[in-house]
Amino acid sequence: VEKPPYTEIYNILFQNYGSQGWWPINNIYKKRNSLTNEEKFEIIIGAILTQNTAWTNVEKALNELRRNNCLSLKGILETRQETLAMYIKSSGYNNQKAERLKIVAQFLLQHPLEELQNMEIKELRTLLLSVKGIGPETADSIILYAFAKPSFVIDAYTKRIISRIGFCRKDISYDELQTLITNNIEKDTELYNEYHALLVEHAKRYCRIKPECNTCILKDSCEKKL
Numbered sequence: 001v002e003k004p005p006y007t008e009i010y011n012i013l014f015q016n017y018g019s020q021g022w023w024p025i026n027n028i029y030k031k032r033n034s035l036t037n038e039e040k041f042e043i044i045i046g047a048i049l050t051q052n053t054a055w056t057n058v059e060k061a062l063n064e065l066r067r068n069n070c071l072s073l074k075g076i077l078e079t080r081q082e083t084l085a086m087y088i089k090s091s092g093y094n095n096q097k098a099e100r101l102k103i104v105a106q107f108l109l110q111h112p113l114e115e116l117q118n119m120e121i122k123e124l125r126t127l128l129l130s131v132k133g134i135g136p137e138t139a140d141s142i143i144l145y146a147f148a149k150p151s152f153v154i155d156a157y158t159k160r161i162i163s164r165i166g167f168c169r170k171d172i173s174y175d176e177l178q179t180l181i182t183n184n185i186e187k188d189t190e191l192y193n194e195y196h197a198l199l200v201e202h203a204k205r206y207c208r209i210k211p212e213c214n215t216c217i218l219k220d221s222c223e224k225k226l
């Protein structure tokens with residue numbers, strides 16, 4: 001049985017869009033090999049803030065936290081939830097997200113970054129999923145982008161593109177789609193990092209809610225199951 005051409009799709013996306021340099025830190029996109037604890041912390045906070053909102057809104061919220069000396073474990077622990085909510089207003093659902101920042105800060109107090117960094121993916125994922133406000137997408141984003149371990153991130157864009165191409169049902173579950181993709185590509189952090197970021201870029205450029213199929217760079221591999 002021929003494997004679906006996930007690698008071919010990746011190559012087309014990469015050739016056209018180039019390296020995406022995720023995860024942006026301090027508003028800068030660039031390739032990173034080793035992250036400092038401050039950078040890992042910023043990614044974790046960003047992963048919470050980006051739930052249900054666009055990244056531009058998250059950047060504003062991160063800048064406000066930074067400007068008020070709150071983009072640190074100490075800063076979040078020592079600042080009132082209501083004040084945090086004010087700083088992160090641009091990210092939407094800000095009261096709920098302020099509560100989540102508090103909960104995550106407590107979690108990181110009990111489980112320092114060094115401890116999490118040294119855990120196996122499965123164990124780390126289970127632990128992260130036990131934290132209120134961290135679902136599969138947030139957990140995988142943290143594992144992949146903060147801890148640089150290969151855990152493939154699925155989001156609405158991934159599901160949209162892969163189902164339209166014709167590789168899966170529209171209503172496939174998070175875990176099913178993750179298994180489907182990871183069974184068909186090499187298990188590699190760099191690849192997982194770029195692949196997710198490239199799919200997001202593709203959903204923004206062509207595979208929008210109203211897709212631009214006529215000019216799409218993937219149209220030859222796509223069944224256009226709309």
Ligand code: SF4
Pocket residue numbers: 161164165206207208211212213214216217218219222223224225
């Ligand atoms: S051809 Fe259309 S449906 Fe298929 S990936 Fe491109 S934009 Fe999406």
